[in-house]
Amino acid sequence: MTARRSHTRSAATAALLGALLCVTTACGSSPSARSAEPNEPKSTWEEPSSYSYTLTSSTQVLAGTFRVKVRNGKVAGVVGLDEDSRRQAQDLAGEVPTIGKLLKTLNQARGEDADMAEADYAADGHPVRISLDWDKNSIDDEALYTISSYEPTHG
Template identity: 70%
Template sequence: MTAVRPRPRFVSSAALAAALLCATSACSSSTSAESAERSEQKTTWEEPAAYTYTLTSTTQVLAGTFRVKVRDGTVTEAVGTDADSRRQIQELPDQVPTIGELLKRLNQARSDNADTAEAEYAADGHPVRISLDWDKNAIDDEALYVISAYEPSAD
């Protein structure tokens, strides 16, 4: 009969991996919480009487890049900057939103407990990116709005 000596027990690699995973997820969850907190912040930005901006939209209804003029909360002019957006302006002229309307969509998505309702803001408080997804399992309800070249007007 062979004598078996007890060997010192070492922490298994599975336990070590689990501990590392737990530590890593704890670190990333605080970062995600901070990111979520920033994206949930309400903006103090107030829509001016007149402004222009460029909207790049990827939604089922409106896709493309548009140069938009707004006066008194209404789009007064929208120009498509590419073939698709020019076609959409002709077919759906009233679908290009103001920044105020985009913020209303964001707030509505948050009220509806959408899976994603996030925004990034510029230093002056206007949104520069709004991402919406009411149901992460649906394939046709996502919306991404990128706002650039924002300029308040004196008009």
């Protein structure tokens, strides 16, 4: 009786492991499964020349939440929305990227075979989250960018 129960348990375990393997190797079309393919184009979204968005960044260089205005493809204004980001908006305004720059960084990480270079996208195709880690064995090379309140503007 024990041998039969063990065989049934082994079969169930194998089925569960197979299902988990299928999910983690991009079976299906969930955003996280799609992000496992490093060279796959993720979006047909084209960056407009003018827009605004809120960026929450946790990187070694830039940390905090910022309201960003982009005009003619360049950052035209940055407002820090918390204590750290208010200081950084003054001291490091040139480090605050456009969404296009974030996508270039994502593609660069993929091209350099970073250990992690993933993105999640909104229904219109713009990124809402970008996670990067060039080397999982290195400290302080991780980056997480969350994009919210994206609004295309005119002029």
